[in-house]
Amino acid sequence: MTEQVVVAPLLSALVAAVLALLLRSYPRLQRGVSVLGGLAYGAGVLFLAARVAADADRRLVYQVSDWTAPFGISLIADPLSVLMLGLTAVVSLAALVYSLYFLDREDARLSYHPLYHFMILGVTGSFLTGDVFNLFVWFEVMLMSSYVLVVFYSGAEQTRAALLYSLLNLVGSAVMLLAIGGLYATTGTLNMADMARRLAEPAAYGIDPAPVLGISAVLLSVFALKAGIVPFQFWVPAAYEAAPEPVTAVLAGVVKKVGIYAIVRLYFMVFAAASVPVSLPGIGGDSFLSFFGPVLFVTAAASILLGGVGALGQDRMAGLLAYSSIGQIGFVVLPLAVAATAPEFRVLGVTAALVYAINHGLAKALLFLVGGAVRAGTGTDRFADLGGLAGREPVLAGSFFVGGLALVGIPPLTGFFGKFLVFDIAGRAGSTAGLAVALVGAVFTIAYVTRAWNRGFWGEAGPSVAASTRRPALVAVVAALAGLIVLLGVGFDPLYAAAENAAEAALDAEGYVSAVDPTTAAEATADAASGTNGGGHS
């Protein structure tokens, strides 16, 4: 059973990238094709989401070249992929339209639009693939484009930031390749569904789970690097300050979430099935997740604290937002950490992480775009030179206010529900440390958002603000994104339902396996049924 619709978002991004590359001598046409590509991508995601929702199993599988599951590459669209693709579609379209009016047209003519769509293609592939090595390839597609986009302005600061960003990620890619080779050597498969099935009964396939645990820990460091979690956060501020703001909006809003997605997909589904017969000090239970729970908790707590302290000390808006996204990613990982150690709250924890990830993706993209509009209008984003923007640019200031409040977590914005769910899961699981970290992080968030607001938007207008030019197109995009955040917060139910669906789908390894590889799964079920007369599922 093959569902071609799964490749729709991939194809639209690929076609847009290739056409934009071919049309680089016709700038007007190129821009038109690029925006059309963004719209087509959104339509593809919407269509895919409708098909997934209509499917009885809620999973659509496309076997590339019709090679059957454990041998070929499978692309799987399930509620988790669709939710992340929805975030990608919204953020990437907003940032794309914004960049048309933000970037110098001559600068953007050659490489910006093709690379932008290739980056989105890499993100999309990472969300859809069901094969570990294929995940590596999509990561590379995404990273190669992002290296060039980070160095886009190619000044002194940008070349330095891009060199560090790319070298770090190149080492990360080598480590990822090593870990994938190790996984193949120990489990004998690269297909995520097949791996989950084998790890669930390691003895039957002759797998020793202990090395798998070590290799999966190595792999976690790569995903932590992509997500910018402490101690792998050091590339974040330089790269985010160097890249043009629309690119940073996508990097912070979407590309970071690919790391989070990979953690949810691999650690909460594929590796969750395995158990290790070793006891480590301070770790209860014998599941892989009870090992990763404390690890994730420490990194999340460190991210929240470091991001908060770092953001308070910044004198530029881009720097403040970059450090803030380190802290906010900690808030995404925190419920995952709690959920990993407390199996009974797993669905709730993953739901909380996904809601927070969506909220952060939208709010941080909005804030970076506001920062770009401020810089384009006044020529600076240093707090020392700003002030009084609220009187001069009320719509822009209002949008920043909405984005800031969404980060802080004020009802009725999505951020409130994100924060609420994080506190809720920490409270329910009885994690005092989790509550304390979240509380301190929330105070930090309030502090740096207030600081940015007071110094940037209130007070006397400085000379650069008084002499600022209006950029109505940029403000319109930003206001539209702010409106979306308010709408999603007021009508929160659909987002929550989608996140909960995604969490349930992410944790349901059995359903995933039988969707990807129905024949082998049916055989396994038949074996189990003949032996124990039970254990079957539709």
Add this chain to the structure above:
Amino acid sequence: MTEFVLAVTLGLLFGLGTFLVLRRDVVRVVWGVAIISQAANVYLVTVGVGTTGGAGAPILGHGHAGEAAVADPLVQALVLTAIVIGFGTTAFALVLTFRLYEEHGTIDLDGIAGSEGDGAAGTGTAGDGAADAGGSR
């Protein structure tokens, strides 16, 4: 024996790569990254050799000792993909090194880190960014 030789080679390659990555010279760092990614490729190939070590080409009708004596072709396909990606990224890193030299006049990582401090203290970087943004549209 093959396993031992391969393990030692891999260890040496990773050691050399790590040593180079920790240098101050950016070109050496790029070489180090290239060596580490090639070492990862060698590691992937060794995964397919198996414990027997004497692995033949996986061609139908070619091997005569059964499937145990055949190298796993999947990892070789993976390595081909990884080599192509590594080629592209290394080329990009070298070009970036050249641009870095053009912008900073040095490929010493300490010298580059120093210029960042100057930029943050002075107005050079801010003016740069402003010119970029102001010039857009």
